[in-house]
Amino acid sequence: MTYIGAEVIISPLGRTTAENWAAMHANRSGISLVKQAGFDDTDLYLSKMLDLVSEFKFEKLISDALAAVAENIDPAILTSDKTIVLVSSTKGELDKNITDQFGKSIDALVTAFGLANRPVVLPNACISGVLAINAASNLINAKIYDHAIVIGCDLISDFVVYGFQSLFAISDKPCAPFDALRNGITMGEGCGAVVVSETKGIFKNGAFRLLSGTSANDANHISGPSRTGEGLFRSVKKTLETNHVAPDEIDFICAHGTATVFNDEMESIAFDRIGLNDVPLSSLKGYFGHTLGAAGVIETAASMQMMQHGILLKSLGYQESGTSKKLNVVADNMTSHPKTILKTASGFGGGNASLIIRSL
Amino acid sequence: MSLITTYCHLSSDHCSVNGEIVVTREKDAADSWFKQIYKEQEIVYPKFYKMDALSQAGFLASELIKRANQGLTDKYKDDEIAMLFANQSSSADTDLRFVHSYELNGAPSPSLFVYTLPNIVLGEIAIRNKWFGENMFAVLPKFAPGFFVDYGQILLTTGAKAVLIGWLGILGDNVEVFVALVESESEGGMDFNSENLLKLADLSHA
Numbered sequence: 077m078t079y080i081g082a083e084v085i086i087s088p089l090g091r092t093t094a095e096n097w098a099a100m101h102a103n104r105s106g107i108s109l110v111k112q113a114g115f116d117d118t119d120l121y122l123s124k125m126l127d128l129v130s131e132f133k134f135e136k137l138i139s140d141a142l143a144a145v146a147e148n149i150d151p152a153i154l155t156s157d158k159t160i161v162l163v164s165s166t167k168g169e170l171d172k173n174i175t176d177q178f179g180k181s182i183d184a185l186v187t188a189f190g191l192a193n194r195p196v197v198l199p200n201a202c203i204s205g206v207l208a209i210n211a212a213s214n215l216i217n218a219k220i221y222d223h224a225i226v227i228g229c230d231l232i233s234d235f236v237v238y239g240f241q242s243l244f245a246i247s248d249k250p251c252a253p254f255d256a257l258r259n260g261i262t263m264g265e266g267c268g269a270v271v272v273s274e275t276k277g278i279f280k281n282g283a284f285r286l287l288s289g290t291s292a293n294d295a296n297h298i299s300g301p302s303r304t305g306e307g308l309f310r311s312v313k314k315t316l317e318t319n320h321v322a323p324d325e326i327d328f329i330c331a332h333g334t335a336t337v338f339n340d341e342m343e344s345i346a347f348d349r350i351g352l353n354d355v356p357l358s359s360l361k362g363y364f365g366h367t368l369g370a371a372g373v374i375e376t377a378a379s380m381q382m383m384q385h386g387i388l389l390k391s392l393g394y395q396e397s398g399t400s401k402k403l404n405v406v407a408d409n410m411t412s413h414p415k416t417i418l419k420t421a422s423g424f425g426g427g428n429a430s431l432i433i434r435s436l
Numbered sequence: 437m438s439l440i441t442t443y444c445h446l447s448s449d450h451c452s453v454n455g456e457i458v459v460t461r462e463k464d465a466a467d468s469w470f471k472q473i474y475k476e477q478e479i480v481y482p483k484f485y486k487m488d489a490l491s492q493a494g495f496l497a498s499e500l501i502k503r504a505n506q507g508l509t510d511k512y513k514d515d516e517i518a519m520l521f522a523n524q525s526s527s528a529d530t531d532l533r534f535v536h537s538y539e540l541n542g543a544p545s546p547s548l549f550v551y552t553l554p555n556i557v558l559g560e561i562a563i564r565n566k567w568f569g570e571n572m573f574a575v576l577p578k579f580a581p582g583f584f585v586d587y588g589q590i591l592l593t594t595g596a597k598a599v600l601i602g603w604l605g606i607l608g609d610n611v612e613v614f615v616a617l618v619e620s621e622s623e624g625g626m627d628f629n630s631e632n633l634l635k636l637a638d639l640s641h642a
Contacts, residue, residue, distance in 0.1 A: 238538050295514075318594075
């Protein structure tokens with residue numbers, strides 16, 4: 077059995093978790109129009125940390141996140157040889173060293189915090205974050221470690237912006253997940269962190285149960301969502317079954333919801349196949365943009381904040397149903413005390429992952 | 437007891453299965469080294485030609501392992517074969533090509549961009565075989581047998597009955613690939629432990 081807590085969010089909405097929560101609660105978005113940010117100097121909507129100034133931004137963000145985590149747990153955990161740090165990211169410090177995108181930042185983290193074990197980097201596209209939290213839980217359940225700190229971080233770079241532009245995947249307005257007029261993603265950057273532990277007592281500000289989830293490949297296409305939602309369906313079904321949770325016990329879904337036409341449609345089909353149509357559901361991409369490898373961690377952290385505050389956040393950008401299968405998209409902030417929530421992610425390479433968090 | 441039942445190596449000039457060389461590179465051939473293996477082994481899967489080097493390497497190794505282990509795909513359900521891959525440089529080999537496309541060739545190439553994630557190879561193998569199991573890719577400073585044994589065992593105790601593990605060292609002309617099949621219910625093979633894995637992998641950097 078594992079516990080999850082000490083969540084941290086650093087994003088364009090704020091440098092602390094409290095600042096992020098205040099902004100989310102007010103339904104503020106981190107997305108703004110950034111001049112000449114795209115290929116051929118096109119203006120683009122991005123959720124960019126415009127005030128982030130540092131030569132090594134990735135290193136700075138993951139260090140800041142770990143320092144913030146350290147304030148919320150028993151300080152001895154950080155340097156314990158029974159603790160592992162998992163880093164969820166797709167491109168790390170790509171702009172500084174393309175052939176070794178993580179090495180320098182990881183070395184810096186080990187030195188600055190006196191980590192006993194070298195962090196492991198898990199670049200698994202957009203499911204990295206959820207997969208890393210599940211890996212953390214698995215490593216603890218297998219008694220290989222007692223605690224795992226999961227840090228998710230990705231930066232906006234010309235590389236990823238030009239890439240998604242070349243796929244015609246970027247929205248010409250702030251992204252609108254699950255909405256009828258959605259037409260693509262908005263890129264985002266930021267950093268999130270959570271701690272997974274076998275011990276509830278290490279958390280200074282409370283914790284939740286983490287029910288380890290599963291992943292499943294779509295076996296369909298490397299860059300397009302499955303038409304039947306097969307991989308997501310299988311992942312959620314397995315996660316529910318292995319934890320003996322029935323679909324009607326899920327009180328909230330923090331969906332992936334990238335706001336591309338095909339992804340959100342795929343998610344609606346998968347949730348429909350499991351019978352989760354009526355469960356309140358939000359995508360947080362309207363607040364943070366799509367933060368790629370960081371998304372699963374930032375959005376899990378935000379979901380934990382919703383559970384702490386007893387408020388389900390509206391799915392920002394959503395106005396009118398735009399999927400073939402009915403979903404209960406949260407249209408306005410709701411007071412609610414969800415006991416059990418489901419977090420999902422889907423991404424390039426056909427990956428799908430899910431996990432469940434339950435209040436104690 | 438989990439056993440390593442089949443394994444495959446690709447280096448910059450040899451391809452071997454279970455330690456036996458099956459293809460040797462022809463230095464003057466018009467085809468790339470991985471295309472030479474594809475043709476010489478008479479593999480037929482046209483999607484191979486659009487893959488990047490990292491995906492081609494993982495794909496070839498998985499095909500050769502299946503050939504040496506007849507009946508593998510029928511033995512397991514479609515979600516019982518997991519994949520656990522790692523390397524040191526992520527997708528840097530293709531990342532460099534993608535940067536080249538927009539810095540020097542006029543426009544970002546979408547066909548290169550979709551390969552700028554190291555886990556794409558997992559997707560390619562899953563698509564080829566219709567495998568819906570668990571997948572994970574890790575970036576490690578060097579081949580770490582303990583990582584594969586620890587996480588491989590976790591996969592084998594959480595639903596998988598076999599795990600394809602792999603180190604895919606691909607960067608420029610440097611090819612250092614080791615892929616192995618670990619099965620939880622098998623009759624012959626070597627014990628799945630760090631010592632055996634390090635010895636079998638025999639990677640020059642490790």
